[in-house]
Amino acid sequence: MVNFDDKRSFYRMMLNSDVTVTIIDDEANSTLTATCRDLSATGMAIEMSHPIELNTDVRVTIDSSGNAVQPLDVKGKVVRVTEESSECYLIGINIAEID
Template sequence: MIGRDDQRSYYRMLVNADCLVVVNSIETPQEYNAICRDLSANGMAVELDESIDVGKEVSVRISSASEQIPSLTAKGKVLRCAPETSNSFICGIEIIDMA
């Protein structure tokens, strides 16, 4: 978990797991391969190669490596998206619903 000096309501767990982010759109949904960097009860941070606009509704799927542990699928909203390096972005996603 990330340190106790964090002022969040829920602790974040470092995950670093491959995930699929789908931007829900009326036209054609856009899919991005990403890395879920951390996860909490009400949000997550994902690293992508492209920026996603704040306010966009997304679905995130983190596949499980084990048959005993189900994959995680969540619907959420992008709260922030900022450059991490010259070719990657970190997006903060609020979890709205878990499926």
């Protein structure tokens, strides 16, 4: 049974899915790969080998595993960066728009 004692407004779904992260800027949109650890209606946590600066605008795409479900494509902003080890960072993203 799911326990909502963590006071979240939306249920957080645990994942282990590969994602494509595009850093949105005026000069060149850099594309990186990462792993989505969890996802909710308003945010996600991704794991990657290097940090992304706070307040960076990003687009995250999660490919679908089949034709029955469409890929997820969201725009958001980096709101948290936690170093878990020397080559592992947990990036918190606040979702602003779902395409």
